[in-house]
Amino acid sequence: MKNWLRPIILFLISLGTLGAVVMISGLIPISASSGHWPITAWILEFSMKRSVSTYTLTKESPHLEDQRMIQRGAGHYEIGCKQCHGGVEKTNIIGLHTTPKIPHLPPVIKEWKPEELFRIVKHGVKFTGMPAWPSLQRDDEVWSMVAFLLQFPKLDWKSYQKLVHAPGSEKIEHDVLRSCSHCHGLDGNGRQTGAFPLLSGQNAEYLENSLKAYAKGERHSGTMKIVTYNLESEMLKELALHYSKQKRRPLVKQSVDQSAIEEGSRLAKMGIPEQHVASCIGCHGPDESGLTRKPYFPDLRGQPADYITTQLDLFLKGKRGGSEHVQLMHKAVHTLTELQIKNLALYFESLEFKN
Numbered sequence: 001m002k003n004w005l006r007p008i009i010l011f012l013i014s015l016g017t018l019g020a021v022v023m024i025s026g027l028i029p030i031s032a033s034s035g036h037w038p039i040t041a042w043i044l045e046f047s048m049k050r051s052v053s054t055y056t057l058t059k060e061s062p063h064l065e066d067q068r069m070i071q072r073g074a075g076h077y078e079i080g081c082k083q084c085h086g087g088v089e090k091t092n093i094i095g096l097h098t099t100p101k102i103p104h105l106p107p108v109i110k111e112w113k114p115e116e117l118f119r120i121v122k123h124g125v126k127f128t129g130m131p132a133w134p135s136l137q138r139d140d141e142v143w144s145m146v147a148f149l150l151q152f153p154k155l156d157w158k159s160y161q162k163l164v165h166a167p168g169s170e171k172i173e174h175d176v177l178r179s180c181s182h183c184h185g186l187d188g189n190g191r192q193t194g195a196f197p198l199l200s201g202q203n204a205e206y207l208e209n210s211l212k213a214y215a216k217g218e219r220h221s222g223t224m225k226i227v228t229y230n231l232e233s234e235m236l237k238e239l240a241l242h243y244s245k246q247k248r249r250p251l252v253k254q255s256v257d258q259s260a261i262e263e264g265s266r267l268a269k270m271g272i273p274e275q276h277v278a279s280c281i282g283c284h285g286p287d288e289s290g291l292t293r294k295p296y297f298p299d300l301r302g303q304p305a306d307y308i309t310t311q312l313d314l315f316l317k318g319k320r321g322g323s324e325h326v327q328l329m330h331k332a333v334h335t336l337t338e339l340q341i342k343n344l345a346l347y348f349e350s351l352e353f354k355n
């Protein structure tokens, strides 16, 4: 061995031994109350910013001004982020006493590009307690959160409340139903904006199957996972029953594209034999008596076109998941084109639901 190497190796061994002794002695402060040393805080922050920037070099953000996305993002913020990051004015009290401190978001949003916010919200931040999105299979929910975060700095307390709570939902006594009603309304008719699926009048068996699938992570939705994961199956059944008994109200529609609806109607009734797509109404109805063929098929009448489009798109990408019956649907739609999806969605949205 070269002479000059010996002292270096000896020095490194001593340093390692000293480190091990300090660690074993328990002298390193791991308490949150003492905060990070400035050098540790700098290294962690610098690495986080570099990592976020590098991983988003090729990512492009979609259109983020859609009111429905903002409403969904806001709803999720209220139940999944506010407990740490706080409301419009300040961070939550626990955030002042953690290491690192939990930032109040409105003042820092402008420091990030939308793609960077997407990265942070989807994957979380190691060593900080900032969690990843509860369901990693799909990106549309995370983009909705980014759409909301970009609006967050412009909101005051009143406009925030209006965005996250359906009118009257705060007054509901049943705890769980109150939490569902902020987004779905007590009557399951959503917010009348098309941001949320209609639950009113839906087959109870389908609703219950869906809630169980969300809770088990077999149907992928970060938002629906956090609200169902801790609930007992009896409660899920009760909620499904409640919503199935409500009266379905039609959406307030912005525009009606009659030729698209007619084309959608033709596809839904006849199927598309050359693409091996079966007739939708054969399963989903409405048949002559207005019913679906089995109680585990969802009734699609009056469901927002935007929601149907998202679900069909997820089915095509193999990311919808669902109940044990979902493979019937995967087989039924795997070759649909974007235009066919749009027409089918507008057709089902246009159908009147007779309670």
Ligand code: HEC
Binding pocket: 045, 048, 077, 080, 081, 082, 083, 084, 085, 100, 101, 102, 103, 105, 108, 111, 117, 120, 121, 125, 128, 129, 130, 131, 145
């Ligand atoms: C358990 C507490 C906790 C929850 C829940 C949480 N966060 Fe965080 N979040 C943190 C912490 C801690 C940091 C600081 C990370 C750091 O210092 O690098 C953070 C950082 C962030 C940042 C980066 C801000 C900045 O400039 O450092 C964004 C954006 C963010 N969170 C958004 C969200 C959203 C959106 C949600 C809900 C989906 C959420 N967080 C849920 C704890 C939490």
Ligand code: HEC
Binding pocket: 072, 075, 076, 079, 176, 177, 179, 180, 181, 182, 183, 184, 195, 196, 197, 198, 199, 207, 208, 210, 211, 220, 221, 223, 224, 227, 228, 239, 240, 298, 310
């Ligand atoms: C923060 C808003 C929010 C809250 C709170 C919420 N939901 Fe949802 N819910 C959604 C969104 C968004 C979807 C669509 C998810 C998807 O794409 O799969 C959804 C989907 C559903 C579906 C599936 C509908 C269908 O046609 O397949 C059911 C059932 C449901 N929610 C019931 C509930 C119940 C019961 C609660 C309370 C325990 C609840 N939701 C709380 C936003 C919410």
Ligand code: HEC
Binding pocket: 197, 209, 210, 268, 277, 278, 279, 280, 281, 282, 283, 284, 296, 297, 298, 300, 308, 311, 312, 321, 322, 323, 324, 325, 326, 328, 329, 332, 333, 344
């Ligand atoms: C063989 C029966 C069958 C056929 C044919 C079928 N579906 Fe389905 N579909 C299902 C089942 C079963 C589900 C529920 C999956 C679950 O439980 O998660 C479903 C779910 C859906 C959903 C999700 C609803 C929601 O609220 O989330 C949409 C949208 C849908 N189907 C549209 C269509 C369209 C459009 C067609 C025709 C192109 C079609 N389906 C053909 C059986 C079928």
